Amino acid sequence: MPIEIRELHIKVAVTGGGPGAGGGAAAQPPGAADGAGEQAQQALVAECVEQVLRILQNKMER
Template sequence: MPIEIKELHIRVSVNTPQIGQPGGVRRVASGSNPAADAKEAIVAECVEQVLQIIQNKAER
């Protein structure tokens, strides 16, 4: 007798990487304006994550 699965629950636990570890937020440039450097680092990390999501979707 075949078994029919009507619902499937998947739970994933993701640990956020710490600064200094691979995948963590990195300093882009060490200029005279720390606020601009921080903003550039955030933008660079966002771009990296978006590209990773696109790559993961392409692999499916």
């Protein structure tokens, strides 16, 4: 008999962890311009939103 998983909770904590990262500020690679870190963060958020929407759409199709 197959097992159906109806709900899955995943919890992730992401930290900069690199040298100079602290105070809750977004970690930037050395030599990066101030705007580059913000653009990278926005791109990451956009990618996450796309993946969540794709998952929700697949869930609705079932």
